[in-house]
Amino acid sequence: MTAPLRLGVLGCGMIGSAYLRQAHAVDGVRVTAICSPTASSRDSALRLWPTARAHGDRSALLDDPAVDAILVCTPHAHHCTDAVAALEAGKHVLIEKPIATSLRELDELELAAARHDRVVVALPLVDRxxxxxxxxxxxxxxxxxxxxxxxxxxxxxxxxxxxxxxxxxxxxxxxxxxxxxxxxxxxxxxxxxxxxxxxxxxxxxxxxxxxxxxxxxxxxxxxxxxxxxxxxxxxxxxxxxxxxxxxxxxxxxxxxxxxxxxxxxxxxxxxxxxxxxxxxxxxxxxxxxxxxxxxxxADPEHVKLTALVAAVATHTNILAESAFTxxxxxxxxxxxxxxxKVPPAAGGAQPLVDLRIGQEYL
Structure with a gap:
C-alpha cells in the first residue's frame, strides 16, 4: 500500500480552510502540518485537522521533515515566492491562482520548476x-x-x-x-x-x-x-x-x-x-x-487535491497551460x-476541438 502524501498547508484563511475540510475525504493525502503567522488562524486550522503540527512561519514549515508537498494558499502577491521556496526546499507544490503577479515572477517559477525534480500543480486546472x-x-x-x-x-x-x-x-x-x-x-x-x-x-x-x-x-x-x-x-x-x-x-x-x-x-x-x-x-x-x-x-478543493496526488504519483507537472494563461x-x-502580444504556445497542449473550418460549404 502506497503511503499517503504528507501535505503542509501554507496559509489558513478561507481557501486554506476549505482544503483542510476536504482533505479528510481525499484518498492518498494526509495533512501533517499547517502554517499561519496568526495564532487565531492556526487554532481554527487545528480544529479542522487536530493531528497536524502548527508552524508560525514559512521556514519552519518548509524545514518540516514530515511534509512532502506544500499547498500555497497565501495572499496573491506571495504565491510565486512561496512556491519557489517550497521547490527549493525539496517539496512538491500546489499553487493557488494566481500563480504569479508579474511576468518576472512567472519566469522565476518556470525556471524553478525546470531546475528541481519536484512536481508543480498550478491552478486553475483545465482537465475537467x-x-x-x-x-x-x-x-x-x-x-x-x-x-x-x-x-x-x-x-x-x-x-x-x-x-x-x-x-x-x-x-x-x-x-x-x-x-x-x-x-x-x-x-x-x-x-x-x-x-x-x-x-x-x-x-x-x-x-x-x-x-x-x-x-x-x-x-x-x-x-x-x-x-x-x-x-x-x-x-x-x-x-x-x-x-x-x-x-x-x-x-x-x-x-x-x-x-x-x-x-x-x-x-x-x-x-x-x-x-x-x-x-x-x-x-x-x-x-x-x-x-x-x-x-x-464535485467540490473544487477535492478535485484539486486529487489532481495533486495523481500528479505526484505519476511525477507529472501541471504547469504549462496555467503559465500560458x-x-x-x-x-x-x-x-x-x-x-x-500573444506569448508562445503552452508546450504539450493537445487540442480538444478542431477549429479548422475545412472546405465544406457553411
Missing part, C-alpha cells in the same frame, strides 16, 4: 469532465462548425473587506477570477490566439462589501480580452466584480446550434436540430427549446487597454 463533455459535443458536429466563444465569470466581488481590494492584491478579477474563464476557453479550443486585445477598467471606487465593511478600492474591477484565432473564429473572455448576480459560464455558438456550460452547476444546454448522444432531458434556453445534460458535481493575462494587464 465538464470541458471534456463540451468537447465531445462539439466533436459530434451537433452544432456544426464552432464560430464564436464566450467565457465569463462575473461576481459582486469578494465578500470580505480585506486585502483583496488593496494594492497588496496587485489586481482584482484579472488575477483572481479571470484565470478560470480564460483557462477553460484555451483548453477547450486547444488553439493559440493569433491576436488579443485587453481592456482593464475600474467602475467602483468606494465599495460596501457583504461583510458590512466599507473601503476605498485600489484595484481594477473589470477585465476582458478579445481573442482572434488564425481560423477566423473569435472569443470574448471577461470577469467582473461589479454585477449583483454571479454568473459563471462558457458558450459556444456554431453554424447550426449552440452549447452553454453552466460552470457552477455543471449543467449543459444544447440548442440543435438533433438531440445529443449523451443522456439528456428537455429544457429551455432563453425561452427556446433545448436539450439539458446534468453532469456529476497567466502570461497572456499579465501581458494584457500591463497593456491595460489595447493590443496584447
Amino acid at each position: 469532465p465538464a470541458l471534456t463533455a463540451v468537447a465531445d459535443l462539439l466533436g459530434s458536429g451537433i452544432i456544426g462548425a464552432p464560430m464564436e466563444f464566450t467565457s465569463m465569470l462575473d461576481v459582486p466581488g469578494p465578500p470580505r473587506s480585506n486585502w483583496y481590494y488593496s494594492r497588496e492584491a496587485v489586481a482584482g478579477p484579472a488575477l483572481d477570477t479571470l484565470p478560470y474563464a480564460l483557462s477553460r476557453l484555451l483548453a477547450l479550443t486547444g488553439a493559440t490566439p493569433s491576436a488579443a486585445t485587453a481592456s482593464v477598467t475600474q467602475a467602483i471606487r468606494h465599495r460596501r462589501c457583504l461583510d458590512g465593511g466599507t473601503l476605498t478600492q485600489q484595484v481594477e474591477d473589470h477585465m476582458s480580452m478579445q481573442l482572434t484565432f488564425l481560423t477566423g473564429q473569435q472569443a470574448l473572455v471577461k470577469s467582473s466584480w461589479c454585477l449583483h448576480r454571479p454568473e459563471d459560464y462558457l458558450i459556444v455558438r456554431g453554424r447550426s446550434g449552440d452549447i452553454r456550460l453552466d460552470c457552477w452547476r455543471n449543467r449543459i444546454l444544447v440548442r440543435s436540430r438533433t438531440p445529443p448522444e449523451q443522456p439528456h432531458h428537455t429544457a429551455t434556453w432563453e425561452d427556446t427549446p433545448a436539450f439539458g445534460i446534468d453532469l456529476p458535481s 497567466m502570461r497572456l493575462i499579465l501581458t494584457g494587464l500591463a497593456t491595460h487597454t489595447g493590443a496584447v
Whole structure:
C-alpha cells in the first residue's frame, strides 16, 4: 500500500480552510502540518485537522521533515515566492491562482520548476469532465462548425473587506477570477490566439462589501480580452466584480446550434436540430427549446487535491497551460487597454476541438 502524501498547508484563511475540510475525504493525502503567522488562524486550522503540527512561519514549515508537498494558499502577491521556496526546499507544490503577479515572477517559477525534480500543480486546472463533455459535443458536429466563444465569470466581488481590494492584491478579477474563464476557453479550443486585445477598467471606487465593511478600492474591477484565432473564429473572455448576480459560464455558438456550460452547476444546454448522444432531458434556453445534460458535481478543493496526488504519483507537472494563461493575462494587464502580444504556445497542449473550418460549404 502506497503511503499517503504528507501535505503542509501554507496559509489558513478561507481557501486554506476549505482544503483542510476536504482533505479528510481525499484518498492518498494526509495533512501533517499547517502554517499561519496568526495564532487565531492556526487554532481554527487545528480544529479542522487536530493531528497536524502548527508552524508560525514559512521556514519552519518548509524545514518540516514530515511534509512532502506544500499547498500555497497565501495572499496573491506571495504565491510565486512561496512556491519557489517550497521547490527549493525539496517539496512538491500546489499553487493557488494566481500563480504569479508579474511576468518576472512567472519566469522565476518556470525556471524553478525546470531546475528541481519536484512536481508543480498550478491552478486553475483545465482537465475537467465538464470541458471534456463540451468537447465531445462539439466533436459530434451537433452544432456544426464552432464560430464564436464566450467565457465569463462575473461576481459582486469578494465578500470580505480585506486585502483583496488593496494594492497588496496587485489586481482584482484579472488575477483572481479571470484565470478560470480564460483557462477553460484555451483548453477547450486547444488553439493559440493569433491576436488579443485587453481592456482593464475600474467602475467602483468606494465599495460596501457583504461583510458590512466599507473601503476605498485600489484595484481594477473589470477585465476582458478579445481573442482572434488564425481560423477566423473569435472569443470574448471577461470577469467582473461589479454585477449583483454571479454568473459563471462558457458558450459556444456554431453554424447550426449552440452549447452553454453552466460552470457552477455543471449543467449543459444544447440548442440543435438533433438531440445529443449523451443522456439528456428537455429544457429551455432563453425561452427556446433545448436539450439539458446534468453532469456529476464535485467540490473544487477535492478535485484539486486529487489532481495533486495523481500528479505526484505519476511525477507529472501541471504547469504549462496555467503559465500560458497567466502570461497572456499579465501581458494584457500591463497593456491595460489595447493590443496584447500573444506569448508562445503552452508546450504539450493537445487540442480538444478542431477549429479548422475545412472546405465544406457553411
